[in-house]
Amino acid sequence: MPTATPEFDAIVIGAGFSGIHMLKSLRDHLGLKVRVYEAGDTVGGTWYWNRYPGARCDSDAYIYCFTWDKQLLQEWEWTERYPEQPEILRYLEHVAARHDLKRDMVFKTRITGAEWDDKSHLWTVHTDKGDAVTARYVIAAVGTLSETNLPNIKGLENFKGQSCHTSRFPKEGIDFTGKRVAVVGTGATAVQAIPEIAQQAKQLTIFQRTANYCVPARNGKVDPELVRKRKADYDGIVQRIKDSFFGQEHYFIPKSALEVSAEERERDFDRMWDAGGFAFWLANYKDMFFTQEANDLCADYIKRKIRSTVKDPAIAEKLTPKGYAYGTKRQPLDTNYYETFNKENVLLVDAKADGPIEEITATGIRAGGKEYPQDIIVFATGFDAMTGPLKALHLKGRDGRTLDQVWAEGPRSYLGIAVAGFPNFFTITGPQSPSVLSNMPVSIEQHVDWISDCIDAMRKSEKTTIEAMPEAQDQWVAHVNEIVAATLMPGANSWYMSANIPGKPRAFLPYLGPEGVGGYRRKCEEVAAHNYEGFELA
Numbered sequence: 001m002p003t004a005t006p007e008f009d010a011i012v013i014g015a016g017f018s019g020i021h022m023l024k025s026l027r028d029h030l031g032l033k034v035r036v037y038e039a040g041d042t043v044g045g046t047w048y049w050n051r052y053p054g055a056r057c058d059s060d061a062y063i064y065c066f067t068w069d070k071q072l073l074q075e076w077e078w079t080e081r082y083p084e085q086p087e088i089l090r091y092l093e094h095v096a097a098r099h100d101l102k103r104d105m106v107f108k109t110r111i112t113g114a115e116w117d118d119k120s121h122l123w124t125v126h127t128d129k130g131d132a133v134t135a136r137y138v139i140a141a142v143g144t145l146s147e148t149n150l151p152n153i154k155g156l157e158n159f160k161g162q163s164c165h166t167s168r169f170p171k172e173g174i175d176f177t178g179k180r181v182a183v184v185g186t187g188a189t190a191v192q193a194i195p196e197i198a199q200q201a202k203q204l205t206i207f208q209r210t211a212n213y214c215v216p217a218r219n220g221k222v223d224p225e226l227v228r229k230r231k232a233d234y235d236g237i238v239q240r241i242k243d244s245f246f247g248q249e250h251y252f253i254p255k256s257a258l259e260v261s262a263e264e265r266e267r268d269f270d271r272m273w274d275a276g277g278f279a280f281w282l283a284n285y286k287d288m289f290f291t292q293e294a295n296d297l298c299a300d301y302i303k304r305k306i307r308s309t310v311k312d313p314a315i316a317e318k319l320t321p322k323g324y325a326y327g328t329k330r331q332p333l334d335t336n337y338y339e340t341f342n343k344e345n346v347l348l349v350d351a352k353a354d355g356p357i358e359e360i361t362a363t364g365i366r367a368g369g370k371e372y373p374q375d376i377i378v379f380a381t382g383f384d385a386m387t388g389p390l391k392a393l394h395l396k397g398r399d400g401r402t403l404d405q406v407w408a409e410g411p412r413s414y415l416g417i418a419v420a421g422f423p424n425f426f427t428i429t430g431p432q433s434p435s436v437l438s439n440m441p442v443s444i445e446q447h448v449d450w451i452s453d454c455i456d457a458m459r460k461s462e463k464t465t466i467e468a469m470p471e472a473q474d475q476w477v478a479h480v481n482e483i484v485a486a487t488l489m490p491g492a493n494s495w496y497m498s499a500n501i502p503g504k505p506r507a508f509l510p511y512l513g514p515e516g517v518g519g520y521r522r523k524c525e526e527v528a529a530h531n532y533e534g535f536e537l538a
């Protein structure tokens with residue numbers, strides 16, 4: 001048995017929801033020596049970095065929070081259904097202070113590499129400050145949407161005005177008043193930012209590659225009586241979201257969209273539309289994700305809404321999604337998004353109708369042979385999702401192999417928690433777990449609890465390594481791919497399918513299990529109960 005004593009029992013990388021909870025669990029419940037490294041100045045992760053106007057959660061706040069601090073569930077008051085970024089950041093700061101977590105966190109420090117030593121059974125972890133520390137376990141709490149994707153557009157460096165990516169928005173904000181502003185992208189972030197920027201800018205030009213299906217958020221104050229009821233029923237809520245498909249209180253209609261009358265269908269669609277939020281996406285007819293004909297009916301409803309909201313038929317046509325099924329891209333929630341295109345100061349440049357972006361010039365953007373002068377460019381171009389932040393860790397596992405090498409054809413993991421060849425390394429909401437297809441705090445808590453229990457069990461049985469077995473991993477990868485192949489998901493050029501990054505191998509990144517997060521949780525529990533079946537412990 002290796003005898004070397006590491007400096008830390010565990011290194012946790014990242015201090016968002018995942019890192020905060022992982023530290024709390026390992027340090028305060030297991031009594032381990034843990035250090036968290038975070039590239040940002042403080043805790044928060046997503047809610048530290050994404051400061052663009054309109055940034056807010058799309059999950060209902062009463063479930064977009066930690067459920068392990070039951071007292072805080074009662075004490076904390078969210079100001080609206082989907083709080084804005086500063087409020088969520090304040091919440092995460094509060095949790096860190098309340099549990100005295102920052103004393104074990106190192107900020108403004110990026111992990112740039114780590115290697116596994118098979119003799120000592122330890123990781124050596126390197127920082128961008130030139131330090132190296134050893135630890136028995138490394139836990140990636142690096143987030144799924146944290147590796148910024150700035151597209152490699154010709155002339156990017158030539159622009160003389162101000163430009164930024166939405167996830168690197170300056171802390172002091174940007175004053176758009178009286179400015180000509182471009183937003184590049186029309187994904188979920190852009191859909192939040194565009195109506196806000198349009199209110200300030202003199203002229204807002206939106207560069208769209210693919211039109212999205214947006215549904216109304218219906219943000220606002222939550223009825224105090226509903227807040228009271230929810231607080232009285234938190235134990236029930238937590239149990240329901242843990243057992244649910246998407247980590248939310250949304251359930252499919254247990255019928256085919258094709259088996260009901262047109263009137264009944266329209267009533268259901270209206271009900272979901274009026275409810276707002278993810279209801280239309282995640283509580284629709286059960287065959288919506290599987291059957292093109294059923295999906296077309298849902299898509300058609302949204303297309304009709306677009307046409308009835310956007311006054312200019314030519315603009316409505318550009319905003320109407322084509323060529324992919326509804327729900328197969330991340331659902332953007334809209335607050336006055338479509339209405340914004342009725343404003344005089346808003347221009348839509350569509351890659352198909354008007355021509356794609358060709359070049360960023362010193363003074364603006366050239367698309368379809370035409371120059372659009374700008375003072376400010378906002379890139380709402382998303383992330384190298386899920387695998388990006390993990391690859392950027394530059395880990396060297398057994399035999400010096402890197403994630404870049406073992407994931408050359410797409411991610412391969414066991415349960416989205418571990419990777420064969422990388423002992424004692426865990427990923428929170430890693431690729432091939434439900435992750436981004438769920439309400440994230442639910443999936444984060446499930447992984448944190450599983451990893452903590454696993455480390456606890458290893459210590460009790462005096463094991464020093466755990467590693468996913470290649471056969472178990474192969475089976476899991478095949479299972480993930482088989483399940484998604486039966487859905488409409490592979491037909492979209494979405495970031496779920498790795499299609500937003502040139503050269504990224506086309507692969508479905510999360511896990512869309514047959515019983516959702518509830519079924520996935522049970523699978524993980526079974527694995528643990530069967531002495532970590534599919535893992536090798538030594």
Ligand SMILES: Cc1cc2nc3c(=O)[nH]c(=O)nc-3n(C[C@H](O)[C@H](O)[C@H](O)COP(=O)(O)OP(=O)(O)OC[C@H]3O[C@@H](n4cnc5c(N)ncnc54)[C@H](O)[C@@H]3O)c2cc1C
Nearest residue numbers: 014016017018039045046057058059110111142143439440
């Ligand atoms: C704009 C936006 C809105 C979202 N809205 C929702 C929502 O409504 N519902 C939902 O469920 N999810 C939402 N998400 C997903 C969101 O990322 C998760 O809900 C959650 O915040 C993830 O927490 P995390 O701690 O796992 O990751 P993150 O919050 O991404 O934190 C990861 C941290 O790791 C740090 N890090 C990464 N690599 C390194 C390194 N090498 N060294 C040091 N530090 C590193 C990063 O700096 C970051 O702070 C949203 C995401 C975005 C971008």
